Amino acid sequence: MGLIAKTALRRVSQVSRCNCVKSGSSLIPATALATRGFQSSAPQRTDGVFRELTSMRVRTPWVEALQQQQAESKEPKAPSSKSEVPKERDLTPKHMNDSYHSVVLPLARDPWLLDTYLNSSGHIRLGTIFMDLDALSGVIAYKHTGDAVTTVTASCDRITIHSPLTEICDLQLSGRVTYATGRSSLEITMQVAKAPKEGEEVNDKDVLINCTFTMVSLDPATKKPVNVNPLIVETPEEKRLYALGERNSKIRKERRDTSLLKHTPNDLESDLIHAFWQKQLQYHDPYDGLRQPENVVFMDATRLQTATIMQPQFRNRHQFMIFGGFLLKQTFELAFTAAAAFAHARPTFVSLDPSTFQNPVPVGSILYLTATVVYTDPPLIRAPGEKANADSEYTRVQIRIDSKVRDVEHGFSKPTGQFNYTFTVPKNIRVMPRTYQEFMMYVDARRRAEQVQRTLDDGSGVSPKTAEESLTE
Structure with missing residues (x-):
């Protein structure tokens, strides 16, 4: 090669x-x-990320980066024993507003830009918005940390629809660092809202999306975590945002400590697994009149898979790894497809639940994505005391995307992340696990759904009917 x-x-x-x-x-x-004239087509207005956000992402043409790498005769992801971060860095505490950044997408004013954000049914492609948000998080992170470090996306803690769009309008993407203790990680809070008129503030009802990303700063040579500037918190609003960051940090630690990779299911979860097993026996028992209902689908029948070669056009600012926003776009679109195939109805996006980026994805590698419907709400079998409307017109569907990467020669593979999307579908449908691995995926998804519900500020969210009328996917 x-x-x-x-x-x-x-x-x-x-x-x-x-x-x-x-x-x-x-x-x-x-x-x-030459005497003959040539006319070229107009340059693309966006490469999938809004043009005002691309300057922080890619600064060197691919051919130059590749030539430099080959001249140095080294692997682009190989860590060095020598640190590139200065020993004496300025780690003076910073204010939240020091990292504030906003960009306006003129979708209503620029029909050609809007063209790159619409799907076949005229809805705004949320996957493309997610790419912009990840690019914006990079801009914000580097305004806080400076260019001496390498800052990467570690996790997407939450993306939720706050107020669905009812018309095509200019959108303002904005955010800032809202949690940083001085260690290597920092949390960035962002929103997408209807762009306000000049001199006016964004109204709460005009906010389309709320989200938080966790970024980690590394030494560009050794790839080891490095400290960043802590935050100065002064106003009541800043204290509220900082407290939310502390809560999210505790939740991430709780999730790691109680992971099913470390611990067995608790008693309630074990009872649910046993109840599912008993239900399967009933479905196949010739002496039992109970048969599998038409609205119950086995989990293994819901899987969709893709394989894509990672091209350099979607690399990050460090040249040889794929931009995290591109992975969000790819996983969202596969999750949307899986939800539609499961329900045979058009899904409506509800949230991207806590998701992790485990390993980087190198340019030139093969990315394998597997989508599985892992949980439905209302569930097929409820826990004792759990309330749910079994006859509900709408069902919440949680899709889990597992990703892994291989080199072109398929010499090795490694997991690169897990992404968890929730959609609403206008159909009464249930998913049913039947192997031990599927039971673990179901239990993990059930925990995630409960955890997310506990962290919602108002506990309500957007009604399925309202969300269905939105102009977004």
Whole structure:
């Protein structure tokens, strides 16, 4: 593969030289001297991330980065023993507003820009908005940490629909660092809202999306965590946001400590697993009149998989790894497809629940994504005392996306993240696990749904009917 890449680079260089003629001491492209005129198409207005957010992402053309890497004859992701972060860094505490950044997407004013944000039914593609949000989180993070460190997305703690869109309008994306103790991680809170008129503030009813991302700062050479500037918290609103960051940090630790990889299911969960097993026996018992209802689907029948080669056009600012926002877009669109295939109805996005980026995805690798319907609410079997409307017209569907990456030669593979999406579908439908692995996925999803419900500020959210009328996917 290395030999092929070097040969390709030599050809690029040769073509660049051959297509030029000498004029004095300068080389001028031969096409510039031709008498025949050429007309090129207009440049793309966006590459999937809004143009005002791309400057922080990619700063060097791919061919130059590849040539430099080959000249240094080293693997792009190989850590160095020598730190690149200065020993004496300025870690003076900063205010939240020091990292504030906002961008306006002129969707109502620019029909060609809007063209890149719409799907086939005229709804705004949330996956593209997620790409913009991840790019914005990078801009905000570097305003707080400076350019001496490498800052990467560690997790997306929550993306929720606050007030659904009822019309196409200009959107304002804004955010700031709201939690940083001085260690390597920092939490960024962002929102997407209807762009206010000049001099006015955003109204709460105009907020479309609320979200929080957790970023981690690393030494660019050793890839080890490094400390960042802590926050100064002064106003009541800043104290409220900081307290939310503390709560989210505790929840992440609780999730790790109680993970099913470390502990067995609790008594209630074990009873649910046993009840599901008994239900399966009833469905297949010839002497039992109970049969599998038409609205019950086994979990293994809900799976969808994709495989995609990671191209350099979606790399991050560090050149050789894929931009996290691109992974959010890919996983969202697969989750949307899985929910639609499961329900045979159009799903409406509710939230991206706490999700993690485990390992980076190298440019040129193969990304495998697997979508599974892991939980439905109301559930098929309820726990004792659990209230649910079994005849509800709508069902909340949780989709789990597992991702792994392999090199092109398939010499190795590793997990790169788990993403958890929740949709509402206008149908009464239930998912049913039947293997031990599926039971664990079901229990994990059930825990996540309960945990998210506890962290909702108002405990209500958007009604399914209102969400269904939104102009977003």
